[in-house]
Amino acid sequence: MSRGNSGKIKRGTVLWLALKDLRHEFLVTLNLILGTAAIIAPLLILFGIKFGTIETMHNRLLNDPRNLEIRPLSSRSYDQAWFDKLKRDERIAFAIPVTRKLASTVTLTTLEKSKRIKADLVPTKEGDPLILQNGGTIPHGHHAVLSSESAKALGIKKGDTIRLGVSRYLHERIEKKWLNIKIDAILNPRAGFLKTIYLPLKIANQIEHFKDGIAVEELGWKGVTPEAKPVFDGLFVVSKKKIDRVDQIRLISGTGFSRIKELSATEAQKISGYPFEKNRYIYLLKPFKNRVMQMNVKAVSLKLRGMKAEFFPWIEPMDVRLEIDGVTTNRKLYAAPASWRFSSYTIAVKNPHTNKGKLTAIYNKNSMQIPVNIVKSPYHLSYIYANSRLAGEIALLKDRKLVYNPVSKKLLVTRRGYAGFRIYARGLDDVESLKKYFEDEGIDVSTQAERIHDVKQLDRYLTLIFWLIAVVGVIGGTATLSASLYSSVERKKRELSVLRLLGLSRAALFRFPLYQGLLMAIGGVLTALFFFVMMAYLINSLFAEYLEKGESFCTLSFSHAGIVLLFAMGIAVLSSTLAAINATKADPAEAMREE
């Protein structure tokens, strides 16, 4: 007559029974679903307005990169290491150095020079949100992006070419240079109301160099070359005669040195890295804090006149890497005494196999590489000796970045730092924390933190108001659903007794009102969402003139709907618990009594 597995109730039977019962009492069920929806729908609309308004304000803040911008209020020197540190900060989405204000004012003209304006030069590079989020593309080479004000003043459009002029006052005369710049894009007015030209950082650097009187070889602009000037850590004075104390004081007085110490030959060799002639009096002069420069050496040399003494600049030995024919060795570098008479960029090593090589010096994050001539060292020590000028230039690496210019065959110092920066935070929440970070570093910055704070404050107050209303609604809803389910169980005690008699366990009966509560909660939420969608459409239509494309005054995300559903289901479980406990008390013996 039948087949199947006995022992267990068919899966879903209790849910099926619960659903059948709800359907049987359709009007009661509808009443409860509408009652639940009547509580949830206004809360959804209220939350939708709160969320939509705040989200719109938040997005407006977020979509305008100026709200994420952090600008310094005063100039200072920010070196590359400082910018490298910023790159590792998760809160920062974009950072770029800015040249000095004086060096960033340029003249822009149309090609036929009919229109002429003064504009601010702002450096840009890949990822610049100000450009990318305002309808621009990142310019490269001699290309630029213009602010809408600049474009309007010049009367030019995307794809046109303009002339950029920079001038400087050098050697009592004004020099002016011009560059032809192609305009890749005109920015949205939202990007700024000033006359601005956005150029690659490289051009901004070149213009600043020009203004500083430094030559810009690539553009053929003449000027001084920033050659590396040797610096030392001390000076050996070697005399055949002992220098008395008075003369010793004279040597350090007004010469930039602060200490003088007489050394034995052994002590001196240990410090200098090379032996001294016998029967000599050796003195080491050191400054207090600064480095020893050529003028200090010259000052001492003047004071040594008539004393029959020699002097050798000294540097603290530095770790260097010497590459000869592809083989690299690490050594200590010392300054050779002038008496060895090395030509420039020459080093001496023990047993060289060749006379050319590459010398790499590294000091902290600064490194430089230079081709050198190699000669045989007069000593069988495993050191590298560089002629004193080269050693002094390499010692400058402790203070400045150096680069070898193969054209001029000279070591040049790179720029020390930038006057300012333009930084964009990753998110609105990061602006305030970055502001605090920079202020803690002693850098006063300008941000839109207050505006962001105001929106957040509004969000907090609206959230509080929402929750106050929601609590009242939830309490009312819980009470209504609890009472309805409890009375429903009371009414159906006989049916539940029959189910118990037919073999439903207490646990299964517990689930009966629980499922009914959940089904009604789901029904209530779905109905409330339907009302919400209609009301949100109406509200957004009414306020359409204040909204931009893609914005809503009243909206909810799918995750919100999911959370509301889960929350309502949680309340339903809570509300039906009492009824569920009551259902388990249904006595199967009652089913056998006459009604």
Next chain:
Amino acid sequence: MRNERLLMLQDVNKKREKGGVSFTLEIPEFYVNRGDFVGIVGPSGCGKSTFLDILGLVLKVSHATLFSLYSKEGKPASIAQLGDAGLAKLRREHIGYILQSGGLLPFLSVRENILLSGRLNNKTIEHKDFKYLVDRLGIAEQIDKKPQYLSGGQRQRVAIARAIIHKPSLILADEPTASVDRPTALEIRDQFRELARENNLTVLLVTHDTEMVEKNSDRIFTFDVSKEGENQTISRVVAK
């Protein structure tokens, strides 16, 4: 088959108190074999309901030397020691109930009410079995109706179908025709008896209708009620 034991009670009693009056039901020996049609008769207040609750596995006994339900293989299940879940499982699998008022669930249709016992036992009821039953009981046209739209007789027929469709070991019928008029009662009684015979069902029929019992039952039990003082009544189940 007839001598195969299904239910056995020996030296079982149940004590109850109501309004300071003590009532004890004593069952010295009671058994049901597979295929038996056993009648239980007695006047009101004799302990018939208590006896029915015990046999229906909805009331725990106060004492039992033996109270077992036997499987087809003759393996006994000691009922007195089972908890709520165990009793529910036995009721679900082994007993089909025909209640005085039908005991149909108002939120299910006739078809769903009948097939419910299959659902509860995770058994698929064959359509031909379903059709055979509703045709035999004359309720084929009512299968999509809700119980509230049925007459008393139709409800009882649906209750009979629900009780026997999953072929339980025992059918417990409590006054199955008490709520219908006499002609209908006779009709139902005959249909039920025929179905029981055809399907070799074991039936425990509890009723005050001695004629119905005497006409159909293999064995009949009644109650021997005695008063022990002012506040104590003892009722003993005895074979008639």
